[in-house]
Amino acid sequence: MAHCHDMATKQLIAARYNKKVKHWSFEKGDLVLRRPDIGNKNARDGKLAANWESPYRVREKLGKGAYMLETLEKKLIKRTWNADKLKVYYS
Known part of the structure; x- marks a missing residue:
């Protein structure tokens, strides 16, 4: 019984957390802004x-x-970027 109660509690907590998470999805050709690396800031x-x-x-x-x-000039950025480091660019 205790194990079932523990699993139900964990599922409830996960559902509450996942409700607040924003899932970003971008398609090919979308314009995005990226968060700079920590070391690149001046x-x-x-x-x-x-x-x-x-x-x-x-x-x-x-x-x-x-x-x-x-880049907008068609120059490839060598590394990959995760969706949590990107956001939509509105022009």
């Missing part, structure tokens, strides 16, 4: 530095939230 800018980098185009959807990006 130390001179301090807390006033930009939180999001200029628009990029989704080149390929790799699955499980991974995306290949390219």
Whole structure:
């Protein structure tokens, strides 16, 4: 009985957590902003530095939230980016 009660409690907690999670999905050709790497921020800018980098185009959807990006000039960004580090760019 205790095991069943424990499993039911864990499922309830997981359902409450997952209700608040935003699942992002982008398609090929969408314009997105990306969160810069921690090491790429300029130390001179301090807390006033930009939180999001200029628009990029989704080149390929790799699955499980991974995306290949390219600049607007069609230059490929070498590493993959996860959906939680991207957001939609509205122009």
